[in-house]
Amino acid sequence: MxxxxxxxxxxxxxxxxxxxxxxxxxxxxxxxxxxxxxxxxxxxxxxxxxxxxxxxxxxxxxxxxxxxxxxxxxxxxxxxxxxxxxxxxxxxxxxxxxxxxxxxxxxxxxxxxxxxxxxxxxxxxxxxxxxxxxxxxxxxxxxxxxxxxxxxxxxxxxxxxxxxxxxxxxxQFIPPINKADMVDVENFSHMSYHQQEHVFSIQSMHLLQEYKGRSLGVQEKLRSWFSPRQLPRFNFSVSFSYPTRAAQSTPLHCNLTVAPRMEDSSVSSPPVILMQSLHITLVSRTYARSGPSLMGSMSGEVDERMEILSRTSLNMAMSGMIDLTETFGPLVFRPIDVSFGTFNISRMYRLCVSGQFECAGKMSKFQALDLPIDIIPRSQRNATVSQGPEPPIDDNLPSYTPFSLPPEMAGVPQDAKKHDSGNF
CATH class of the missing domain: 2.60.40.640 (Immunoglobulin-like)
Known part of the structure; x- marks a missing residue:
C-alpha cells in the first residue's frame, strides 16, 4: 500500500x-x-x-x-x-x-x-x-x-x-508584508530611522596650533597633569543612524555623523577628527520557553552574532555625515528569517556598533551595543528594487534564522545621548 x-x-x-x-x-x-x-x-x-x-x-x-x-x-x-x-x-x-x-x-x-x-x-x-x-x-x-x-x-x-x-x-510560510512596511523598505528617503549619539570632550595641549604634530616637553606635560582646567577643550559628537526596519536579506542603509560642538569648546577652529576603526554586528536572539508541567518549566535565550562590517586602520578624516553604503559598500548579511513572536518561541534582532576616533592624539571609543531592529518580509516588489549586484553567499558562514518587538522593547528615545569627558 x-x-x-x-x-x-x-x-x-x-x-x-x-x-x-x-x-x-x-x-x-x-x-x-x-x-x-x-x-x-x-x-x-x-x-x-x-x-x-x-x-x-x-x-x-x-x-x-x-x-x-x-x-x-x-x-x-x-x-x-x-x-x-x-x-x-x-x-x-x-x-x-x-x-x-x-x-x-x-x-x-x-x-x-x-x-x-x-x-x-x-x-x-x-x-x-x-x-x-x-x-x-x-x-x-x-x-x-x-x-x-x-x-x-x-x-x-x-x-x-x-x-x-x-x-x-x-x-513553507512567511508572513505577509503590510503596505506601510513596503514603502519603508523601498523608499529610503521615507524610512523610519533611529539615531544613537555620543558626545566626547577632549582637553589637550595638542589642540593649540603651536603644539600640533610634535611631542610635548617635560614642562608641557607637567602643566597638563597639574593644571588640567587650563587646557584647551574641544567637544565633538558621533551619531549612528539606521532604519528601524530592514527587509529580509537586503542591505542596511546606515549613516555615521561626526560634528564639532564649537559652542562647548574653547578652541577657535575644529581640529581634524580621524576614524580609525568601525565594526557593525547583527545580533539575533532566540527565546524559548516550556509551559508548566509536573516536571516544572524553563525558559532560555541564546544570542548569535553576524559581523556585517569590520574595518580597522582606516585613518579616515571625518566631518559631517557619511553614507556607510557609499563609503564601504552594501552592508549585507546572509538571508535570515523575519522577526516574530508566538506563545513559546520568539526571535528578535539588534545592532551592535563600535568605532574608535582619534583627535589631537587622543582616542575616543564610540559604542552603541543594543539597537533594536525589526526584520520584515521581503516582498516581490522588494526583490525587483535595484540594489546593485549582491555579493555571493559564503556557505562556510553560520546560518542565522529571526517578531515584532513588544511596545516596551521597541527602542530607546530618539534623543538618547551619552557623554564622555576626560583630561589629557
Whole structure:
C-alpha cells in the first residue's frame, strides 16, 4: 500500500489566505479493511529548553508544544469495509490561515515579553534552529504540514482506530508584508530611522596650533597633569543612524555623523577628527520557553552574532555625515528569517556598533551595543528594487534564522545621548 499527497499548484512559500487544492492518492496492492481516510492541516510550534551550565552530561530538557491551528477532513469513511486492489483518489480544498486559531487560550501562556500570547495573533514564519551558549541549549521549530492518514478498524469493544499508513507534506510560510512596511523598505528617503549619539570632550595641549604634530616637553606635560582646567577643550559628537526596519536579506542603509560642538569648546577652529576603526554586528536572539508541567518549566535565550562590517586602520578624516553604503559598500548579511513572536518561541534582532576616533592624539571609543531592529518580509516588489549586484553567499558562514518587538522593547528615545569627558 502506498499513500501520496499531490497539490494542483504548490507554491514555494505561502503568506496566508491562499486556497490549497489537491488530492490524496492511495494504491492498494492487496485487499484491506479500512476504517477511514483522514486529512489534517496544522501549524505547530515546538521548543526544547535544556540547561547546560556546570553539567558534563546533557541535563533534562523541558519541552513545549503549541498548536497554532488545526483543521481536520474525513476524506473517506469505509466503516471497516474491505477495499479491493486498485488505485483510489480523494480531492480536498483548504485555506492557509494567516492568524493562530482563536480557540487557543492565551491564559495557558503567562504574559512574559518578548513572547506573544494575544489571541488570534499573526502566524509566525516557518522556523527551525538548534543553538546553545554556556547557559542554555535551545531546539526550536515552527512547521506547517498537511498530514494524510489511513486508519484500520478498531479492535475490541473499547479500541480506537489506529493509523496504518501516513504521509506528510510540509509547506513553507512567511508572513505577509503590510503596505506601510513596503514603502519603508523601498523608499529610503521615507524610512523610519533611529539615531544613537555620543558626545566626547577632549582637553589637550595638542589642540593649540603651536603644539600640533610634535611631542610635548617635560614642562608641557607637567602643566597638563597639574593644571588640567587650563587646557584647551574641544567637544565633538558621533551619531549612528539606521532604519528601524530592514527587509529580509537586503542591505542596511546606515549613516555615521561626526560634528564639532564649537559652542562647548574653547578652541577657535575644529581640529581634524580621524576614524580609525568601525565594526557593525547583527545580533539575533532566540527565546524559548516550556509551559508548566509536573516536571516544572524553563525558559532560555541564546544570542548569535553576524559581523556585517569590520574595518580597522582606516585613518579616515571625518566631518559631517557619511553614507556607510557609499563609503564601504552594501552592508549585507546572509538571508535570515523575519522577526516574530508566538506563545513559546520568539526571535528578535539588534545592532551592535563600535568605532574608535582619534583627535589631537587622543582616542575616543564610540559604542552603541543594543539597537533594536525589526526584520520584515521581503516582498516581490522588494526583490525587483535595484540594489546593485549582491555579493555571493559564503556557505562556510553560520546560518542565522529571526517578531515584532513588544511596545516596551521597541527602542530607546530618539534623543538618547551619552557623554564622555576626560583630561589629557
Amino acid at each position: 502506498s499513500l501520496t499527497i499531490s497539490l494542483d499548484s504548490q507554491l514555494t512559500q505561502y503568506s496566508g489566505n491562499e486556497t490549497i487544492c489537491g488530492r490524496v492518492n492511495l494504491q492498494c496492492f492487496k485487499p484491506i479493511e479500512i476504517e477511514e481516510v483522514k486529512l489534517t492541516f496544522s501549524g505547530l510550534a515546538e521548543a526544547k529548553v535544556q540547561k547546560t551550565k556546570g553539567s558534563a552530561a546533557p541535563s533534562v530538557g523541558y519541552r513545549s508544544k503549541c498548536v497554532l491551528f488545526e483543521k481536520d477532513r474525513i476524506l473517506a469513511h469505509q466503516g471497516g469495509q474491505q477495499m479491493a486492489i486498485g488505485s483510489y483518489s480523494w480531492p480536498f480544498e483548504l485555506t492557509f490561515p494567516s492568524h493562530v486559531q482563536p480557540e487557543i487560550k492565551p491564559s495557558k501562556w503567562p504574559v512574559i515579553p518578548p513572547f506573544r500570547n494575544d489571541a488570534n495573533h499573526p502566524l509566525p514564519p516557518t522556523f527551525s534552529i538548534e543553538t546553545s551558549d554556556s547557559l542554555r541549549r535551545l531546539v526550536c521549530s515552527i512547521g506547517y504540514h498537511i498530514h494524510a492518514q489511513v486508519f484500520k478498524p478498531s479492535s475490541g469493544f473499547m479500541g480506537k482506530p489506529s493509523p496504518f499508513i501516513s504521509e506528510v507534506l510540509a509547506l
